[in-house]
Amino acid sequence: MANVNFLGATFRLKYVTGHNDQNEPLFTTQTYRNLNGSHTAEELVAVASGIASLSSHPLDSIVKQETTDLS
Structure with a gap:
C-alpha cells in the first residue's frame, strides 16, 4: 500500500487587471x-x-496546489 506524505501547498489568487485591444482579459496572480x-x-x-x-x-479564481511524496 502506498503512503502519501504532505510536503507543502501554495495558494494562488488570480485577478483581472484590465483588457487588451481585443477585449480579452489581462490577468495577474499573487501566490x-x-x-x-x-x-x-x-x-x-x-x-x-x-x-x-x-x-x-x-478576483477571477482561487487555486490551491499541493505537493505530496508518494512512497
Missing part, C-alpha cells in the same frame, strides 16, 4: 506559499475573499 495542509476549502475561500477585498481588481 502565497508554505500553507499548512489542514486548511479546508471553506477556510481558504474566506481568506481569499478577505485578501481580494483589499485589491482594486476583481
Whole structure:
C-alpha cells in the first residue's frame, strides 16, 4: 500500500487587471506559499475573499496546489 506524505501547498489568487485591444482579459496572480495542509476549502475561500477585498481588481479564481511524496 502506498503512503502519501504532505510536503507543502501554495495558494494562488488570480485577478483581472484590465483588457487588451481585443477585449480579452489581462490577468495577474499573487501566490502565497508554505500553507499548512489542514486548511479546508471553506477556510481558504474566506481568506481569499478577505485578501481580494483589499485589491482594486476583481478576483477571477482561487487555486490551491499541493505537493505530496508518494512512497
